[in-house]
Amino acid sequence: DGGITQSPKYLFRKEGQNVTLSCEQNLNHDAMYWYRQDPGQGLRLIYYSQIVNDFQKGDIAEGYSVSREKKESFPLTVTSAQKNPTAFYLCASNWEAGGPSEQFFGPGTRLTVL
Amino acid sequence: RKEVEQDPGPFNVPEGATVAFNCTYSNSASQSFFWYRQDCRKEPKLLMSVYSSGNEDGRFTAQLNRASQYISLLIRDSKLSDSATYLCVVNGDGGSQGNLIFGKGTKLSVKP
Numbered sequence: 001d002g003g004i005t006q007s008p009k010y011l012f013r014k015e016g017q018n019v020t021l022s023c024e025q026n027l028n029h030d031a032m033y034w035y036r037q038d039p040g041q042g043l044r045l046i047y048y049s050q051i052v053n054d055f056q057k058g059d060i061a062e063g064y065s066v067s068r069e070k071k072e073s074f075p076l077t078v079t080s081a082q083k084n085p086t087a088f089y090l091c092a093s094n095w096e097a098g099g100p101s102e103q104f105f106g107p108g109t110r111l112t113v114l
Numbered sequence: 115r116k117e118v119e120q121d122p123g124p125f126n127v128p129e130g131a132t133v134a135f136n137c138t139y140s141n142s143a144s145q146s147f148f149w150y151r152q153d154c155r156k157e158p159k160l161l162m163s164v165y166s167s168g169n170e171d172g173r174f175t176a177q178l179n180r181a182s183q184y185i186s187l188l189i190r191d192s193k194l195s196d197s198a199t200y201l202c203v204v205n206g207d208g209g210s211q212g213n214l215i216f217g218k219g220t221k222l223s224v225k226p
Contacts (some may be wrong), residue, residue: 006220033149035216040122040218041218042118042201042216042217042218043158043201048213058213075212088155090157090158101176102148102160102163103144103214104160105157105158105159106157107156107157108156108157110155
């Protein structure tokens with residue numbers, strides 16, 4: 001089945017630790033995105049990538065880093081510099097790099113900082 | 115800042131009711147419009163795209179008013195399973211037309 005997978009589903013981190021969230025898609029989509037959602041809030045764009053080996057900052061990139069070494073993979077690292085990392089993290093992808101098509105989401109990772 | 119605004123609700127309606135949500139957007143250059151549905155603690159899922167001529171999918175009807183920059187979603191004959199948060203989504207500008215801007219959502223609760 002085609003789709004987007006994210007792992008782990010739940011993640012607990014101690015303050016001061018970096019942690020990497022996985023996102024994989026087998027939809028052959030060009031573009032991939034990372035969003036953060038806080039309770040009662042909308043989705044906020046962290047980073048996006050339209051093509052392999054290239055990515056751009058979104059609205060709230062500080063304290064995060066990404067890589068896009070393969071078309072199907074777009075891991076997100078939450079660094080210790082991120083002041084409020086506890087949130088629901090969603091990865092998405094779509095067909096047209098830079099095109100206004102609908103995005104498809106993975107099931108998300110809930111990160112809790114202890 | 116370009117935004118998408120929605121009434122957060124909650125809209126509490128009985129089964130069988132008709133309910134309508136509106137959404138306004140600030141970027142007059144936006145070309146793509148969507149309604150997503152998000153269940154509690156789940157990822158958003160595309161409900162329907164919104165076309166200039168309006169479109170219908172079963173009990174759901176979406177309308178776009180470019181002049182007034184708003185989008186609507188009408189749900190007829192509400193079911194218990196329609197209970198969810200409905201996100202209005204519009205493409206923005208900036209570095210890429212592919213970037214979508216998500217509203218905070220309107221919560222719908224359908225009661226027996």
